Amino acid sequence: MSLISYLARLEAVDTGLAQPTATVRHRYLSERPLVLVPLTTAGEAGAPLGALVGTDRTAPRLLVVPQPRDRDLRFAFLAELADLVLPYVEAHAEQVEPAERTETDPETGKRVKVEVELCAQAPQLIVPSRAGVDLVRLLGRSMRFRRTAEQDPETPHPAPPRVPLLGRWLTHFGERARVPGSSLLLALTEVLGRHWATGQSSLEDQHLGALLAWIDPPEGSSGAEAALRAELLRDERGQLRCPPAGPATDPAFDNKLLAPAIERYDRARTALAAAEDGMAADDRLGDLTAAEREIRALVERVTRPTWDSVWQGLDLLRALPEGARVEERWTRDRWSFTGHRDRVVAGEPPQPRLDDAVTAANKLAAREREQARLEAQEALDDPLVMAGRRLSGEAFSGEVTEVVMAYAEGRRPSPRPLVTVRTDDRPYLSEGVKVYRSLGGKPQAAEFVGLEDAVHGDPHDDKGEDRGDSRDARGDGAVLVVLRIVDKMGRGKEPEAGSVPEKGDRLCFTLFEHEQRGGAKLPDPEQTPWTHGGPPGERTAPEPADQVTEEDVL
Structure with missing residues (x-):
């Protein structure tokens, strides 16, 4: 943290209002981003409870898993999520423009320019906090290796057709989020925290409601007072008025509202399965539907405030002028998106569970280079x-x-x-x-x-x-x-x-360079020393590529 940031935090504590740490916006914001407010079950890593998804701030789509421990219901949730996310991704994959890229000629070894296609725009996924980015990465890892019935008719618990494809895209978004300056997947608290300094800790800044209270407090209130209310104020039933959705839940919500509602849903489903005639089944189906609607209402209640806060934060960021070099970094995101689109269409296998030594070293070097480039460009822009x-x-x-x-x-x-x-x-x-x-x-x-x-x-x-x-x-x-x-x-x-x-x-x-130089070229995997997973010895066979189906082709 720079001295300017320390001074801004001290001034925020003194004045009770967040202080700007930037005069321009250092991240790209799409005109039509896809906002995802996820909610997960406490104690169940990666078990989704629900989500609000969409590109229209006034009409989000609500997805709910009435019983997160049910595998079929989780797959149905992921299939619905794929039906919302993949068309948004595919719409950007179809619009291309001509571009030039420098490649090495395999015959001469010289660097030559070749004409290729570059996607005219790239999708942008926005989640409320850093925990949402971690969840996107976790969902991608858990979904991209799932087998469908079309790929393997004998696979147990086959996934819906487009779930593995969604997993590959979420993995790409999650990996790209680790590249400094990338804007394909943004955690809103991270972006807001880059442009404003509050009088609370960086951990407390991950609560979107409290962070926005510091930046844009209600009239007649200081940011510190508004943030305290956002964190602690509860209604007459003991529930938080500003729930920390995305994806954490409040224990009082889990114990007093969610757990009893899921229990009623389980009882209704068990009773429906035990119905002996049509009349009894109709009555019990009504009970099951009512229990499911109750859970949907609870999930919407805790996610909608965060949904509205995300769009409020985007409005604050759009009010800042865009930095001069933001578009350049977004172009690199577009190249990354285009490259992954081409790999999917070519039928390449999903991203591996673990990178080999050369790939991991290249990723680390690229992230270090991009971090230095980002710090230099932000200083030159601001x-x-x-x-x-x-x-x-x-x-x-x-x-x-x-x-x-x-x-x-x-x-x-x-x-x-x-x-x-x-x-x-x-x-x-x-x-x-x-x-x-x-x-x-x-x-x-x-x-x-x-x-x-x-x-x-x-x-x-x-x-x-x-x-x-x-x-x-x-x-x-x-x-x-x-x-x-x-x-x-x-x-x-x-x-x-x-x-x-x-x-x-x-x-x-x-005293720092404006442009970052590339590092030394790493050896090919075949030339990697045995200490880093290379020869001698038999090489591990790569995971076979999934059979390309109609759902895989963009």
Whole structure:
């Protein structure tokens, strides 16, 4: 957490209102996201109780499992969920646009550009909290290997036809959510917490109602008071007025309302099964229907407040202007979505239960690279985020006071102008360190030469111990930083117009790189050492691909 975030939290505690930690929105929001508010049974990992699903805030679809321990009812719930989610996914998979991608030519080994299809948009799934993301990943893992009756007529407990396909997509959404900056699957509490700081802990921020109370409290109330009411206020029956759905439930709800309702449902179902004639079966069917409706009403009661809160949070986020580099990260999400669509259509097997060593290392390297890229892009897009990097000594901003043209020594002299920047920041610089500024959306590099004494004009190297000697004569603590521009000036002897700063320009330089470099290429699985699952020894046969059915083709 940056110093800016700490200061914002302290100010939130002092004022009773959440404080902004960003001036722009750093995550992509689709015009038509699919919102999922799940509810699970306490003590039953992955046993769904119900969900509100949909893209229309005024007309959500309610899905309920009257008895979560019943396998057939759970499969029916998942089949209904697939009927809602897969058409939304398939609609985005059908709309494509031409694009270019760089690939390695197998014959020449050179990198060449090839024309491919790229989905024009990608689906976006939004859940209330981080626990919802974990549940999506858990459901995907439990569903993608299920066999259907069409694939294997002799399989016990066959799953409905489209359940395995939904599991593959949920797994992809869950894996993509682990990539920093991705927006395919968003936990709303995480996104709101990125843009506002509250006066409570990060764990308490996972309660969506309390988080929104800090950000947008009711009129005449402070955020702290509203958040306390959202967490603790109960009605005359002892039930929370703001239930923490998505997917946790309140013990008072489980014990006083849900458990008796499920018990009545079980009794009605047992009585229906024991009916001996048609008249008795009709009466008992009515009791079963009433018990099921009661459970549906209870599930809707605890999920609807969270549903409304999700859309309220989306409205708050949409009020922020989108960051300049958000669209670039969303394009990478579209490539990821298109790639998985192609794998599904090609009949490839589901994602494995465990990644091999090379795949796991590639995923880890990609996530580390994307994390560094995200931190750099957020700072470049947002002055408030950049202020945090400046406070930590990772960047500095100031005014150009002097520009001296100089050239590199050699057979072909290249321009290497010396730029003096007056700054109030205290960056951690040493001789030869490279700094970067954004020039036309591309990073321009410069080398740190030293600090120039504002009184005598004597440049000297800064190795940390002499920083105090280079303060401005007016005593305001400013320093004069001398930099040597080293690239992005064209190939001629004279720099291109606009490539060299001019006196009076306000510039911001960073000590971190704007673009992340790729790491070393990992060996192929066949060349992986035996210590990491490779040869020698017999290789484990890959799991066979599921038979492609009509439901699998997008």
